[in-house]
Amino acid sequence: MSTVLGVAAPLNHGKYLDLPFLIELRLVGEYGLRCKRELWRVQYALSRIRNAARDLLTLDEKNPRRIFEGEALLRRMNRYGLLDESQNKLDYVLALTVENFLERRLQTLVFKTGMAKSIHHARVLIRQRHIVGRQVVNIPSFMVRVDSQKHIDFSLTSPFGGGRPGRVKRKNQRAAAKKAAGGDGDDEEDE
Structure with missing residues (x-):
């Protein structure tokens, strides 16, 4: 570690980012994306959906908000083919991956x-x-x-x-x- 003006900075930049870089590069090549920004957009959409599902799972089973918004979220995932008709629980939404979105x-x-x-x-x-x-x-x-x-x-x-x-x-x-x-x-x- 070197310090410049009291701020610690790592000397070996980017070594720990090697694995995410390779994963992103594989997805960009496999699905023919133009740039990584297209992949990041999909990752962001997936994180928003998973956060919504996680938020709904914290609520009580009988909570009207969980029932209403949960059904809407599951219906949307079924409509886009991300989940099967048999997968009608919010836990399945948490199991979605970027590849599921890229396939559609x-x-x-x-x-x-x-x-x-x-x-x-x-x-x-x-x-x-x-x-x-x-x-x-x-x-x-x-x-x-x-x-x-x-x-x-x-x-x-x-x-x-x-x-x-x-x-x-x-x-x-x-x-x-x-x-x-x-x-x-x-x-x-x-x-």
Whole structure:
């Protein structure tokens, strides 16, 4: 320990932070997050939910506030698919992890359903407005509800969803049409 103006400061900065750093880095890579701030946002939301559940668990079983707010919290967790219907106690809310939340993101669900080649490709498809629920969503961190999960599909205007073909495919179609019409197709004329 060295002291500067009477304040003790550790000499070896950051050694004890090595394990949380590696855990965060693994989650960022596994779920295709842009930066650690996205992970920290999820951690903060989880801590708020767990604090609310912990606060409600301190109240009496018959307390109207515990009954009303506890049911609302459990209903919200069930709606987002974070808890099963059979898990209807506040103790299960305390057992939630960051991974449970990250599994319900639109980006993860697009990748898990096989619509994207990788988790990063899923993020690109969402940002480029190819993915649609009942409406087009271009936010990769969108939390998908259980009843909305079946509506995840390609947009009708997307080349992936049978819409207008992309630039390269249109160029290849023009070249094939020119070749079929009797042209040799060697001369590249852009129109």
